[in-house]
Amino acid sequence: xxxxxxxxxxxxxxxxxxxxxxxxxxxxxxxxxxxxxxxxxxxxxxxxxxxxxxxxxxxxxxxxxxxxxxxxxxxxxxxxxxxxxxxxxxxxxxxxxxxxxxxxxxxxxxxxxxxxxxxxxxxxxxxxxxxxxxxxxxxxxxxxxxxxxxxxxxxxxxxxxxxxxxxxxxxxxxxxxxxxxxxxxxxxxxxxxxxxxxxxxxxxxxxxxxxxxxxxxxxxxxxxxxxxxxxxxxxxxxxxxxxxxxxxxxxxxxxxxxxxxxxxxxxxxxxxxxxxxxxxxxxxxxxxxxxxxxxxxxxxxxxxxxxxxxxxxxxxxxxxxxxxxxxxxxxxxxxxxxxxxxxxxxxxxxxxxxxxxxxxxxxxxxxxxxx
Ligand code: SF4
Ligand code: SF4
Numbered sequence: 001x002x003x004x005x006x007x008x009x010x011x012x013x014x015x016x017x018x019x020x021x022x023x024x025x026x027x028x029x030x031x032x033x034x035x036x037x038x039x040x041x042x043x044x045x046x047x048x049x050x051x052x053x054x055x056x057x058x059x060x061x062x063x064x065x066x067x068x069x070x071x072x073x074x075x076x077x078x079x080x081x082x083x084x085x086x087x088x089x090x091x092x093x094x095x096x097x098x099x100x101x102x103x104x105x106x107x108x109x110x111x112x113x114x115x116x117x118x119x120x121x122x123x124x125x126x127x128x129x130x131x132x133x134x135x136x137x138x139x140x141x142x143x144x145x146x147x148x149x150x151x152x153x154x155x156x157x158x159x160x161x162x163x164x165x166x167x168x169x170x171x172x173x174x175x176x177x178x179x180x181x182x183x184x185x186x187x188x189x190x191x192x193x194x195x196x197x198x199x200x201x202x203x204x205x206x207x208x209x210x211x212x213x214x215x216x217x218x219x220x221x222x223x224x225x226x227x228x229x230x231x232x233x234x235x236x237x238x239x240x241x242x243x244x245x246x247x248x249x250x251x252x253x254x255x256x257x258x259x260x261x262x263x264x265x266x267x268x269x270x271x272x273x274x275x276x277x278x279x280x281x282x283x284x285x286x287x288x289x290x291x292x293x294x295x296x297x298x299x300x301x302x303x304x305x306x307x308x309x310x311x312x313x314x315x316x317x318x319x320x321x322x323x324x325x326x327x328x329x330x331x332x333x334x335x336x337x338x339x340x341x342x343x344x345x346x347x348x349x350x351x352x353x354x355x356x357x358x359x360x361x362x363x364x365x366x367x368x369x370x371x
Contacts, residue, residue: 087169159231243279
Protein backbone atom coordinates (compact mmCIF):
# COMPACT_ATOMS: atom_id res chain seq x y z
CA UNK A 1 0.00 0.00 0.00
CA UNK A 2 1.58 3.28 -1.07
CA UNK A 3 0.93 6.19 1.26
CA UNK A 4 2.05 9.61 0.06
CA UNK A 5 2.83 12.52 2.33
CA UNK A 6 3.77 15.99 1.12
CA UNK A 7 4.63 19.06 3.15
CA UNK A 8 2.62 22.11 2.07
CA UNK A 9 3.15 25.31 4.02
CA UNK A 10 -0.15 27.01 3.22
CA UNK A 11 -3.22 27.08 0.97
CA UNK A 12 -1.55 28.36 -2.20
CA UNK A 13 -2.03 26.73 -5.57
CA UNK A 14 1.68 27.12 -6.44
CA UNK A 15 2.48 24.94 -3.40
CA UNK A 16 -0.45 22.51 -3.49
CA UNK A 17 -0.47 21.66 -7.19
CA UNK A 18 3.18 20.43 -7.40
CA UNK A 19 2.70 18.44 -4.19
CA UNK A 20 -0.36 16.72 -5.69
CA UNK A 21 1.54 16.07 -8.93
CA UNK A 22 4.25 14.20 -6.99
CA UNK A 23 1.67 12.23 -4.98
CA UNK A 24 -0.46 11.24 -7.99
CA UNK A 25 2.64 10.18 -9.89
CA UNK A 26 3.72 7.95 -6.99
CA UNK A 27 0.22 6.45 -6.96
CA UNK A 28 0.11 6.16 -10.78
CA UNK A 29 -3.32 7.83 -10.86
CA UNK A 30 -2.81 9.02 -14.44
CA UNK A 31 -3.21 5.44 -15.69
CA UNK A 32 -6.79 5.38 -14.31
CA UNK A 33 -8.08 8.39 -16.23
CA UNK A 34 -9.40 8.66 -19.76
CA UNK A 35 -11.23 11.37 -21.70
CA UNK A 36 -15.01 11.09 -21.46
CA UNK A 37 -15.14 9.57 -18.02
CA UNK A 38 -17.37 11.00 -15.31
CA UNK A 39 -15.34 12.01 -12.25
CA UNK A 40 -17.00 12.91 -8.96
CA UNK A 41 -15.14 14.71 -6.20
CA UNK A 42 -16.54 14.19 -2.71
CA UNK A 43 -15.28 16.97 -0.40
CA UNK A 44 -16.12 17.49 3.25
CA UNK A 45 -18.64 20.35 3.37
CA UNK A 46 -20.19 19.36 6.67
CA UNK A 47 -21.89 22.73 7.07
CA UNK A 48 -21.97 26.24 5.61
CA UNK A 49 -18.73 27.51 7.15
CA UNK A 50 -15.88 29.55 5.72
CA UNK A 51 -12.74 27.50 4.99
CA UNK A 52 -10.80 29.62 7.51
CA UNK A 53 -12.45 27.58 10.31
CA UNK A 54 -10.87 24.31 9.10
CA UNK A 55 -14.14 22.35 9.30
CA UNK A 56 -14.39 21.81 5.54
CA UNK A 57 -12.09 20.80 2.70
CA UNK A 58 -10.25 23.90 1.49
CA UNK A 59 -11.24 24.96 -2.05
CA UNK A 60 -7.57 25.44 -3.01
CA UNK A 61 -6.95 21.70 -2.59
CA UNK A 62 -10.00 20.77 -4.68
CA UNK A 63 -9.04 23.35 -7.31
CA UNK A 64 -5.58 21.80 -7.75
CA UNK A 65 -7.05 18.29 -8.02
CA UNK A 66 -9.46 19.54 -10.71
CA UNK A 67 -6.61 21.20 -12.60
CA UNK A 68 -4.61 17.96 -12.52
CA UNK A 69 -7.55 15.89 -13.79
CA UNK A 70 -8.39 18.35 -16.57
CA UNK A 71 -4.78 18.31 -17.74
CA UNK A 72 -5.31 14.58 -18.34
CA UNK A 73 -8.22 15.25 -20.68
CA UNK A 74 -11.11 14.67 -18.27
CA UNK A 75 -13.71 17.45 -18.39
CA UNK A 76 -16.83 15.89 -16.84
CA UNK A 77 -16.05 16.68 -13.20
CA UNK A 78 -18.72 17.14 -10.51
CA UNK A 79 -18.25 18.20 -6.91
CA UNK A 80 -20.95 16.39 -4.94
CA UNK A 81 -21.74 16.45 -1.25
CA UNK A 82 -24.70 16.15 1.07
CA UNK A 83 -23.96 18.42 4.02
CA UNK A 84 -25.69 18.29 7.39
CA UNK A 85 -29.23 19.68 7.13
CA UNK A 86 -31.50 19.54 4.12
CA UNK A 87 -30.38 18.19 0.74
CA UNK A 88 -32.00 20.95 -1.31
CA UNK A 89 -30.83 23.49 -3.88
CA UNK A 90 -31.36 26.38 -1.45
CA UNK A 91 -29.36 24.80 1.36
CA UNK A 92 -26.57 23.40 -0.80
CA UNK A 93 -26.15 26.65 -2.73
CA UNK A 94 -25.57 28.39 0.59
CA UNK A 95 -23.08 25.70 1.60
CA UNK A 96 -21.20 25.98 -1.71
CA UNK A 97 -21.06 29.76 -1.42
CA UNK A 98 -19.96 29.89 2.22
CA UNK A 99 -17.41 27.07 1.84
CA UNK A 100 -15.78 28.90 -1.10
CA UNK A 101 -16.75 26.29 -3.71
CA UNK A 102 -17.97 28.77 -6.31
CA UNK A 103 -14.38 29.40 -7.45
CA UNK A 104 -14.36 25.84 -8.82
CA UNK A 105 -16.85 26.71 -11.58
CA UNK A 106 -16.61 26.56 -14.59
CA UNK A 107 -13.81 23.93 -14.42
CA UNK A 108 -16.15 21.60 -12.52
CA UNK A 109 -19.91 21.41 -11.89
CA UNK A 110 -21.20 21.94 -8.39
CA UNK A 111 -23.81 19.20 -8.11
CA UNK A 112 -27.41 20.42 -8.42
CA UNK A 113 -29.07 17.04 -8.86
CA UNK A 114 -30.66 16.53 -5.46
CA UNK A 115 -32.06 13.09 -6.12
CA UNK A 116 -30.89 9.87 -4.53
CA UNK A 117 -31.17 6.16 -5.24
CA UNK A 118 -31.31 2.99 -3.21
CA UNK A 119 -28.44 0.55 -3.53
CA UNK A 120 -28.63 -3.01 -2.19
CA UNK A 121 -25.87 -4.16 0.13
CA UNK A 122 -24.03 -7.46 -0.30
CA UNK A 123 -25.03 -10.33 1.97
CA UNK A 124 -23.24 -10.22 5.30
CA UNK A 125 -23.79 -6.47 5.74
CA UNK A 126 -25.91 -5.38 8.71
CA UNK A 127 -27.73 -2.92 6.43
CA UNK A 128 -29.76 -4.32 3.56
CA UNK A 129 -29.52 -1.15 1.48
CA UNK A 130 -28.46 2.49 1.52
CA UNK A 131 -30.01 5.48 -0.14
CA UNK A 132 -27.14 7.49 -1.65
CA UNK A 133 -26.88 10.69 -3.68
CA UNK A 134 -27.23 10.09 -7.41
CA UNK A 135 -24.01 11.64 -8.82
CA UNK A 136 -21.86 9.37 -6.68
CA UNK A 137 -23.70 6.33 -8.04
CA UNK A 138 -23.31 7.53 -11.63
CA UNK A 139 -19.57 8.23 -11.39
CA UNK A 140 -16.91 6.30 -13.26
CA UNK A 141 -14.29 7.52 -10.83
CA UNK A 142 -14.62 8.94 -7.30
CA UNK A 143 -12.06 11.13 -5.57
CA UNK A 144 -12.63 11.52 -1.86
CA UNK A 145 -11.09 14.76 -0.56
CA UNK A 146 -11.62 14.91 3.17
CA UNK A 147 -10.46 17.11 6.02
CA UNK A 148 -8.43 15.72 8.92
CA UNK A 149 -10.33 16.33 12.15
CA UNK A 150 -11.16 15.05 15.58
CA UNK A 151 -14.83 14.13 15.94
CA UNK A 152 -17.10 14.29 18.99
CA UNK A 153 -18.81 10.98 18.27
CA UNK A 154 -16.33 8.86 16.32
CA UNK A 155 -13.13 10.37 17.72
CA UNK A 156 -11.61 10.78 14.25
CA UNK A 157 -12.79 12.03 10.87
CA UNK A 158 -10.91 11.30 7.65
CA UNK A 159 -11.53 9.24 4.53
CA UNK A 160 -14.04 6.66 5.82
CA UNK A 161 -16.15 9.16 7.76
CA UNK A 162 -16.29 11.61 4.85
CA UNK A 163 -18.27 9.08 2.82
CA UNK A 164 -21.20 9.38 5.26
CA UNK A 165 -21.88 12.58 3.32
CA UNK A 166 -23.11 10.49 0.39
CA UNK A 167 -26.28 9.81 2.40
CA UNK A 168 -28.79 12.52 1.50
CA UNK A 169 -29.71 15.25 3.99
CA UNK A 170 -31.76 14.32 7.01
CA UNK A 171 -31.44 10.60 6.32
CA UNK A 172 -28.08 10.89 8.12
CA UNK A 173 -29.68 11.60 11.53
CA UNK A 174 -32.04 8.67 10.88
CA UNK A 175 -29.02 6.38 10.54
CA UNK A 176 -27.61 7.80 13.77
CA UNK A 177 -30.89 6.86 15.42
CA UNK A 178 -30.88 3.39 13.93
CA UNK A 179 -27.30 2.70 15.07
CA UNK A 180 -26.76 4.68 18.31
CA UNK A 181 -23.97 2.41 19.56
CA UNK A 182 -20.56 3.62 18.35
CA UNK A 183 -19.46 0.16 17.17
CA UNK A 184 -22.69 -0.37 15.19
CA UNK A 185 -22.50 3.13 13.75
CA UNK A 186 -18.85 2.61 12.76
CA UNK A 187 -19.69 -0.72 11.10
CA UNK A 188 -22.35 1.12 9.11
CA UNK A 189 -19.77 3.73 8.05
CA UNK A 190 -17.56 0.91 6.79
CA UNK A 191 -20.46 -0.58 4.85
CA UNK A 192 -21.15 2.75 3.13
CA UNK A 193 -17.43 3.11 2.42
CA UNK A 194 -17.31 -0.30 0.74
CA UNK A 195 -20.26 0.61 -1.47
CA UNK A 196 -18.97 4.05 -2.50
CA UNK A 197 -15.40 2.71 -2.73
CA UNK A 198 -13.52 5.81 -3.98
CA UNK A 199 -10.51 5.09 -6.15
CA UNK A 200 -8.41 7.87 -4.59
CA UNK A 201 -8.54 9.65 -1.25
CA UNK A 202 -6.75 12.92 -0.50
CA UNK A 203 -6.61 14.18 3.09
CA UNK A 204 -6.41 17.94 3.52
CA UNK A 205 -4.26 18.28 6.64
CA UNK A 206 -2.61 21.56 5.72
CA UNK A 207 -4.77 23.03 8.46
CA UNK A 208 -6.50 20.26 10.38
CA UNK A 209 -8.99 20.54 13.25
CA UNK A 210 -8.46 19.48 16.87
CA UNK A 211 -10.69 19.62 19.94
CA UNK A 212 -14.44 19.74 19.43
CA UNK A 213 -14.55 18.60 15.81
CA UNK A 214 -16.01 18.11 13.35
CA UNK A 215 -17.22 21.74 13.31
CA UNK A 216 -16.56 23.41 16.67
CA UNK A 217 -12.86 22.65 17.17
CA UNK A 218 -9.81 24.81 16.57
CA UNK A 219 -7.39 24.96 13.67
CA UNK A 220 -4.34 22.76 14.02
CA UNK A 221 -1.75 23.56 11.33
CA UNK A 222 -0.10 20.32 10.17
CA UNK A 223 1.14 21.55 6.76
CA UNK A 224 0.52 18.13 5.23
CA UNK A 225 -1.30 16.67 2.25
CA UNK A 226 -1.84 12.91 2.30
CA UNK A 227 -3.04 10.75 -0.58
CA UNK A 228 -3.58 7.03 -1.09
CA UNK A 229 -5.71 4.61 -3.04
CA UNK A 230 -6.35 2.57 0.12
CA UNK A 231 -8.34 4.97 2.30
CA UNK A 232 -8.85 2.46 5.14
CA UNK A 233 -5.12 2.08 5.77
CA UNK A 234 -4.61 5.80 5.19
CA UNK A 235 -7.05 6.54 8.04
CA UNK A 236 -4.97 4.31 10.33
CA UNK A 237 -1.84 6.20 9.26
CA UNK A 238 -3.44 9.65 9.65
CA UNK A 239 -4.86 8.86 13.10
CA UNK A 240 -1.35 7.91 14.24
CA UNK A 241 -0.01 11.19 12.87
CA UNK A 242 -2.55 12.97 15.09
CA UNK A 243 -1.19 11.12 18.13
CA UNK A 244 -4.34 9.01 18.45
CA UNK A 245 -4.35 5.26 19.00
CA UNK A 246 -6.00 4.05 15.76
CA UNK A 247 -7.21 0.89 17.49
CA UNK A 248 -9.25 3.04 19.90
CA UNK A 249 -11.18 4.49 16.93
CA UNK A 250 -13.95 2.00 16.31
CA UNK A 251 -14.20 2.43 12.51
CA UNK A 252 -10.42 2.04 12.11
CA UNK A 253 -10.22 -0.91 14.52
CA UNK A 254 -13.02 -2.68 12.67
CA UNK A 255 -11.42 -1.97 9.30
CA UNK A 256 -8.22 -3.65 10.56
CA UNK A 257 -10.21 -6.59 11.99
CA UNK A 258 -12.06 -7.00 8.68
CA UNK A 259 -8.85 -6.90 6.67
CA UNK A 260 -9.85 -3.68 4.91
CA UNK A 261 -6.95 -1.75 6.48
CA UNK A 262 -3.48 -3.30 6.37
CA UNK A 263 -1.21 -1.04 8.44
CA UNK A 264 1.69 -3.51 8.22
CA UNK A 265 1.90 -2.89 4.46
CA UNK A 266 2.36 0.90 4.45
CA UNK A 267 5.12 2.10 2.12
CA UNK A 268 5.66 5.84 2.64
CA UNK A 269 6.51 8.06 -0.33
CA UNK A 270 7.19 11.79 -0.42
CA UNK A 271 8.44 13.90 2.46
CA UNK A 272 9.65 12.53 5.81
CA UNK A 273 7.28 12.18 8.72
CA UNK A 274 7.02 15.24 10.98
CA UNK A 275 9.23 14.90 14.04
CA UNK A 276 7.45 14.34 17.34
CA UNK A 277 4.28 16.37 16.73
CA UNK A 278 2.23 17.07 19.86
CA UNK A 279 -0.88 14.86 20.05
CA UNK A 280 -4.13 16.43 18.90
CA UNK A 281 -6.40 17.85 21.56
CA UNK A 282 -9.37 15.49 21.94
CA UNK A 283 -13.05 16.49 21.81
CA UNK A 284 -14.67 17.05 25.21
CA UNK A 285 -16.66 13.84 24.65
CA UNK A 286 -13.46 11.78 24.61
CA UNK A 287 -11.10 13.64 26.91
CA UNK A 288 -11.96 12.07 30.29
CA UNK A 289 -9.72 9.07 30.73
CA UNK A 290 -9.31 7.46 34.13
CA UNK A 291 -7.76 4.35 32.63
CA UNK A 292 -4.19 5.66 32.72
CA UNK A 293 -3.70 4.50 36.30
CA UNK A 294 -5.18 1.07 35.70
CA UNK A 295 -3.11 -2.01 34.80
CA UNK A 296 -3.08 -2.50 30.99
CA UNK A 297 -4.94 -5.84 31.11
CA UNK A 298 -7.89 -4.16 32.91
CA UNK A 299 -8.05 -1.05 30.72
CA UNK A 300 -10.34 -2.40 27.97
CA UNK A 301 -13.03 -3.80 30.34
CA UNK A 302 -12.76 -0.66 32.47
CA UNK A 303 -13.25 1.60 29.48
CA UNK A 304 -16.24 -0.48 28.34
CA UNK A 305 -18.09 0.03 31.63
CA UNK A 306 -16.84 3.60 32.08
CA UNK A 307 -18.20 4.55 28.66
CA UNK A 308 -21.67 3.48 29.84
CA UNK A 309 -21.39 5.26 33.18
CA UNK A 310 -19.67 8.37 31.84
CA UNK A 311 -21.93 8.85 28.87
CA UNK A 312 -21.78 12.38 27.48
CA UNK A 313 -24.74 14.65 26.83
CA UNK A 314 -25.04 18.00 25.09
CA UNK A 315 -25.33 21.07 27.28
CA UNK A 316 -26.58 24.42 26.05
CA UNK A 317 -24.66 27.66 26.56
CA UNK A 318 -27.86 29.65 26.75
CA UNK A 319 -26.27 33.07 26.34
CA UNK A 320 -24.59 31.96 23.08
CA UNK A 321 -27.61 30.21 21.52
CA UNK A 322 -29.21 32.25 18.74
CA UNK A 323 -32.32 30.05 18.50
CA UNK A 324 -31.71 29.10 14.86
CA UNK A 325 -33.15 25.59 15.27
CA UNK A 326 -30.38 23.79 13.34
CA UNK A 327 -29.83 21.48 16.32
CA UNK A 328 -33.51 20.50 16.50
CA UNK A 329 -33.62 19.92 12.74
CA UNK A 330 -30.69 17.50 12.90
CA UNK A 331 -31.56 15.67 16.15
CA UNK A 332 -32.43 12.08 15.24
CA UNK A 333 -34.12 11.47 18.59
CA UNK A 334 -36.29 14.62 18.40
CA UNK A 335 -35.41 15.66 21.93
CA UNK A 336 -34.69 19.34 21.17
CA UNK A 337 -37.29 22.11 21.01
CA UNK A 338 -36.91 25.82 20.47
CA UNK A 339 -38.65 27.72 23.25
CA UNK A 340 -38.56 31.49 23.68
CA UNK A 341 -35.78 31.77 21.11
CA UNK A 342 -33.48 29.22 22.78
CA UNK A 343 -32.87 25.50 22.32
CA UNK A 344 -34.19 23.22 25.04
CA UNK A 345 -32.75 19.68 25.40
CA UNK A 346 -34.46 16.65 26.94
CA UNK A 347 -31.89 14.17 28.27
CA UNK A 348 -34.30 11.22 28.15
CA UNK A 349 -34.07 9.70 24.68
CA UNK A 350 -30.79 11.45 23.75
CA UNK A 351 -28.48 8.98 22.00
CA UNK A 352 -25.33 11.15 22.40
CA UNK A 353 -24.67 11.35 18.69
CA UNK A 354 -23.72 15.06 18.87
CA UNK A 355 -25.35 15.86 15.53
CA UNK A 356 -26.69 18.94 17.36
CA UNK A 357 -23.21 20.12 18.31
CA UNK A 358 -21.99 19.38 14.79
CA UNK A 359 -24.70 21.53 13.20
CA UNK A 360 -24.68 24.43 15.68
CA UNK A 361 -23.34 27.51 13.90
CA UNK A 362 -22.81 29.41 17.17
CA UNK A 363 -20.74 26.87 19.18
CA UNK A 364 -23.55 27.03 21.75
CA UNK A 365 -23.44 23.34 22.67
CA UNK A 366 -20.84 21.91 25.02
CA UNK A 367 -20.52 18.45 26.53
CA UNK A 368 -21.32 17.27 30.00
CA UNK A 369 -20.79 13.87 31.52
CA UNK A 370 -23.65 11.98 33.12
CA UNK A 371 -21.62 11.57 36.34
S1 SF4 B 1 -28.04 25.49 20.16
FE1 SF4 B 1 -27.02 26.18 18.30
S2 SF4 B 1 -28.11 25.16 16.66
FE2 SF4 B 1 -29.42 25.03 18.45
S3 SF4 B 1 -30.77 26.80 18.29
FE3 SF4 B 1 -29.01 27.40 19.57
S4 SF4 B 1 -27.57 28.32 18.13
FE4 SF4 B 1 -29.05 27.18 16.89
S1 SF4 C 1 -29.78 16.00 21.64
FE1 SF4 C 1 -27.95 16.08 20.35
S2 SF4 C 1 -26.71 14.36 21.08
FE2 SF4 C 1 -28.81 14.00 21.82
S3 SF4 C 1 -29.78 12.75 20.24
FE3 SF4 C 1 -30.26 14.87 19.75
S4 SF4 C 1 -28.63 15.46 18.30
FE4 SF4 C 1 -27.94 13.59 19.30
